[in-house]
Amino acid sequence: MKKTELLMDMPVTVEIADEAEKQDVETVYDYFRYVDETFSTFKKGSEISKINQGKLKISDSSQDMKEIFAKAEETKKLTLGYFDIRKDTGYDPSGIVKGWAILNAAKILRKKGYRNFFIDAGGDIQIDGQSKNKNWSVGIRNPFNRFENIKILNISNRGVATSGTYIRGQHIYNPFNKDLPIKEIVSLTVIGPDVYEADRFATAAFAMGKKGIEFIERLKDFEGYMVDKKGMATYTSGFNSYLYNNGKNN
Amino acid sequence: MIKKFLVSLAIVAVFAFYSDIKGSEKQETAILPKNNKSSLSQSTPSSTPAPADTSTPAPVSIVNIPGQSASPTPVPSTPTPTPSHQGQYKDGTYTGPVADAFYGNVQIQVKISNGLISDVQFLQYPNDRNTSIMINSQAMPMLQQEAIQSQTGNVDIISGATDTSNAFIQSLTSALSQAK
Numbered sequence: 001m002k003k004t005e006l007l008m009d010m011p012v013t014v015e016i017a018d019e020a021e022k023q024d025v026e027t028v029y030d031y032f033r034y035v036d037e038t039f040s041t042f043k044k045g046s047e048i049s050k051i052n053q054g055k056l057k058i059s060d061s062s063q064d065m066k067e068i069f070a071k072a073e074e075t076k077k078l079t080l081g082y083f084d085i086r087k088d089t090g091y092d093p094s095g096i097v098k099g100w101a102i103l104n105a106a107k108i109l110r111k112k113g114y115r116n117f118f119i120d121a122g123g124d125i126q127i128d129g130q131s132k133n134k135n136w137s138v139g140i141r142n143p144f145n146r147f148e149n150i151k152i153l154n155i156s157n158r159g160v161a162t163s164g165t166y167i168r169g170q171h172i173y174n175p176f177n178k179d180l181p182i183k184e185i186v187s188l189t190v191i192g193p194d195v196y197e198a199d200r201f202a203t204a205a206f207a208m209g210k211k212g213i214e215f216i217e218r219l220k221d222f223e224g225y226m227v228d229k230k231g232m233a234t235y236t237s238g239f240n241s242y243l244y245n246n247g248k249n250n
Numbered sequence: 251m252i253k254k255f256l257v258s259l260a261i262v263a264v265f266a267f268y269s270d271i272k273g274s275e276k277q278e279t280a281i282l283p284k285n286n287k288s289s290l291s292q293s294t295p296s297s298t299p300a301p302a303d304t305s306t307p308a309p310v311s312i313v314n315i316p317g318q319s320a321s322p323t324p325v326p327s328t329p330t331p332t333p334s335h336q337g338q339y340k341d342g343t344y345t346g347p348v349a350d351a352f353y354g355n356v357q358i359q360v361k362i363s364n365g366l367i368s369d370v371q372f373l374q375y376p377n378d379r380n381t382s383i384m385i386n387s388q389a390m391p392m393l394q395q396e397a398i399q400s401q402t403g404n405v406d407i408i409s410g411a412t413d414t415s416n417a418f419i420q421s422l423t424s425a426l427s428q429a430k
Contacts, residue, residue: 015406123410131406141410142400150398152405164411189409213393227398237392 005029008036010122016109017116017131024112028105028119035101038064041092052090068093071100071200079204079215099161099199102126106195119195124161126195143187143227150233151189151225153242159195163188163206184210187227191242197222210234339365 002015003025014028038047047065050056058069072085072093085093102119106126109117116129118136127136135156139149143164153160164187188206192198201222205212213234216224223239240246339362 013407118407120407123408125407125409127407136407137403137405139401139405139408141408142398143411145400146410148400149403149405149408150401152401152403160407160409162409162411187411217393231398232395233398234393234395237394239394 001025003029007032008040008121011120012122013118013120014105015118015131016114017129018114020114020117024109024114027108027112031105031108032101032121035097038062039068039093039097041090041094048091048093068097068100072096075200075204079201082207083200083204095203096196096200098122098124099159099196102199103159103194103196124159124195124199126159127155128157130156140189140225141187144231150227152244153191154244155191155242159192159198161190161192161195161199161202163190163202185212185226185228188212188216189225190216191223191239192219193221341365 001020001022002013004011004013006012007029012029012032014025016025037043040046041048041052043049047056047061051058051061051065058066061069069085069091072083075083075096076085083095085091085095098121102121102124103126105119106117106128109119110128114128116131118125118127123141125138127138130136135154138153138155138160140151140153140162142148142150185206188202190198190202190205192201201216201219202224205215205224208215210226210228213224213226213236216222217236223236223242225233225235225239227233341362341364344362
């Protein structure tokens with residue numbers, strides 16, 4: 001069963017390879033709607049907006065909000081400050097909420113007994129199990145041509161996330177130098193133990209510029225594929241293990 | 251295999267050693283190599299005099315994180331014979347040499363006011379250093395490069411930067427409307 005819906009201004013796709021109940025897929029979308037209502041900085045009435053307006057203290061906020069703030073703080077430390085939800089306009093936790101929400105949605109499906117599915121929200125993906133007894137195949141989109149893939153990965157029980165600046169412009173920036181646009185690299189794809197881990201480290205590593213891929217290289221259980229503005233890719237030592245035939249004869 | 255194990259063991263040992271030296275220091279501090287090349291002991295101030303005590307440099311490892319003011323490194327307040335100074339250092343701004351921190355360069359600037367360290371700046375530091383235990387067993391990055399190439403073949407899912415598709419469609423629609 002496969003469904004795509006536009007949520008949080010991005011296509012959200014759920015595909016369950018197991019025999020599935022329609023209402024179970026709907027619980028995933030209900031969950032994403034709740035996350036959007038709570039964490040969207042574009043919605044004036046959301047909990048995060050109330051915090052930014054000074055109407056709500058973080059200490060008085062919901063469990064989920066407190067969890068996100070704690071996770072953001074932890075991620076900031078792990079990335080030496082490159083991951084930061086503090087913006088000039090207030091808190092914007094979207095860089096951590098997305099991966100967290102996708103993983104939570106996957107946990108909902110797991111609890112219902114599903115073992116083979118993926119959840120894709122705007123190109124960040126949690127992949128569980130297999131499809132037709134084969135690992136799921138995941139394309140890395142060409143940052144210069146959205147109709148092309150530049151890699152085809154073979155993935156099971158992992159998270160995949162891509163950070164980039166292209167087309168929409170600089171929506172990720174370097175917190176140590178806000179005025180310096182990130183333009184050396186156009187796309188960084190990270191494969192991690194789950195989508196939450198992949199997403200937060202992809203976001204932080206992307207903000208590091210060219211050095212970001214080295215950061216990924218030194219993380220255990222993470223691989224990455226970075227594309228620079230000239231169309232040159234730099235990738236981690238274990239990345240090829242996710243390619244079909246380890247990248248040979250492919 | 252054994253070699254790999256030994257390498258990981260060595261890294262764990264070095265890391266443990268770090269943790270030891272770092273002791274109770276704040277979590278956001280950057281990890282400096284135990285190699286004292288990056289310490290202030292080799293600082294070569296251009297015009298201002300060198301700090302009084304160069305043999306035991308204070309552990310300077312404060313990263314200025316935006317939105318958070320870096321707390322000054324505590325300095326033992328040893329009384330000095332000079333009454334004008336409260337601390338052991340002479341006032342001024344000192345810049346350390348560029349030091350190789352294995353994965354990148356570290357250069358520190360320290361400001362002394364009233365004999366105490368009032369500010370520490372990293373002019374350069376390896377911005378990719380991970381403070382967690384998730385350090386790869388590999389000592390050196392083994393990155394590879396290639397020119398990107400279009401791949402044929404069906405896929406179940408596509409990973410790309412967030413918002414690309416919508417923005418692309420918007421941009422395309424706008425371009426097409428102009429083409430009318």
